[in-house]
Amino acid sequence: MAKKILLDCDPGLDDALALLLAHGDPNLELVGVTTVGGNVSLERTTANALALREYLGFGTVPVAAGAGKPLLGDVREASHVHGETGLGSVSLPVATLPLSELHAVDFIIETLRATPGAVHLVATGPLTNIALALEKEPAIARWAASFTIMGGSFTRGNATPAAEFNIYADPEAARVVFDADWQVVMVGLDLTHQALANGPVVERLARLGTLAHELILPLATYYASRNSHDPDGQAVHDVCAVAHVSRPDLFASRVARVDVETTGKLTSGMTVVDFDASIPNALVPVALDVNGFWAYVEHVYGLVATHHG
Template sequence: MPVKILLDCDPGLDDALALLLAHGDPNIDLVAVTTVGGNVGIENTTKNALELREYLGFEKVPVAAGAGRPLVRSIKDASQVHGESGIGTVVLPEAVLAASPDHAVDVIVDTITAFPGAIHLVATGPLTNIALALEKKPSIARLVASFTIMGGSFTRGNATPAAEFNIYADPEAAKIVFDADWQVVMIGLDLTLQAEAHEGVIARFRKLGALAEKLIIPLATHWVNPNDDDWNGQAVHDVCAVAYVTRPDLFASRPARVEVETRGEFTEGMTVVDFNSPTPNAIVPITLDVNGFWAYVETVYARVAANHTV
């Protein structure tokens, strides 16, 4: 039986690639998509999700817009990485179908409650929607099958030297999430930076035809870090979070206690990870089977490409 995934996201280059994986993997039943402001504003993250839904052909999956700003802080975005639209140079046909009239928080709560023990919740943006859902109905933490995020790190940041963007964008929400009564799978930068779309990967994608040329490759190659002399390719961070749900065998992980710093002058948004804690609240993947990961992703993308009319 396919696993049911609810994907809370902020498309976003790699969120778009994660949506493609969630849609294309026959072992995944994508039951809902909820959007949050993050990489770009909520208007664009929702627009991108709606356009991707129709372009890729999962029109029956509801898309619901959620929080457009952090719980208490000013808005931060990553448009310098993802482009003003959020999906780089990609231009998709305008969506015909509207978003769900329900707020993302209600969709998250109602979906998890309707399928107790069956929903694998995956969050690839700031955790504002998830925190609001927990505040509305704390019991959802005990009703999910699993909860996986792309966010945090145990050695580095990308928004600041200490903080990864998704946590930095709303650290108060992240603290609520990590303090809840569930086990968080934290797919952080230390793991996702192993999933670089290097030249060999892109060469293999080119064989997938028009979908790769028009969508996959532009999404996977838009960002080049001008400050990294050892640059090998753009990391597909959010794809790793979706992949973990159906292919945990590709990840080597350790239990840890994760605390979120909300007040540090230089460490605001940092995830403080203690691998020796007697009271772990998270599973932290640390090593990726890189060849296995790309073989899996390529297989799923090839399946979509073979059945897609551009």
């Protein structure tokens, strides 16, 4: 039976590729998409999610908009990575299907409440919506079948030397999330930097036809093509978080205690990962079966491409 998945995201190049995987994998059932401000503004991440829903053809899946700014502090975005619209050079038709009338926080709570233990929650943007949902209804930590994020690292960051962008964008929310009564699967930079859309991957994806050339390849190469210091290919960070729900066998993981730094002048947003902690709160994937991962992703994308025409 397919695993139900609710994706909280900020599309975003790799969020869009993660949405494609969640929609296309026959072993996953996408039951909802919620949006948060992050890579670009909430207005743009929401418009992108709506446009992707229609372009990819999952029009019956609700999309709900959430928080546009962090719990505290200034908005931090990453349009220098994802382009002004968030989708790089991709231009999709403007969506015609409506946004959910529910706020993302309420949508998350109601979806998890309706079928406790049945829905896998995945967050690939700043954790503002998840933190607000936990504060409003702490029981969601028990209702979620699992909770996976793309965020953090146990070595270095990318927004700063210490902090990965999704955590850096709302450290206070991340702290709330890691302190809640669940195990956080932290798919961080140390893992996602193993999932590179390098030359051979791009060559294989190019065989998928229209979908590859209109969407997949522009998303998977946009940043790398503009940054000569990234010669090995662009990491598909958020795809890894969705993949972990469907194919945890592709990952080697360790339990750990993760605490989020919120006050350090140089280290705000740092995830401090203790693999020797006596009371762990997280599962941290550390190694990826790279060949298996790409075989899985390319297969799923191929299924969508076949139907997409």
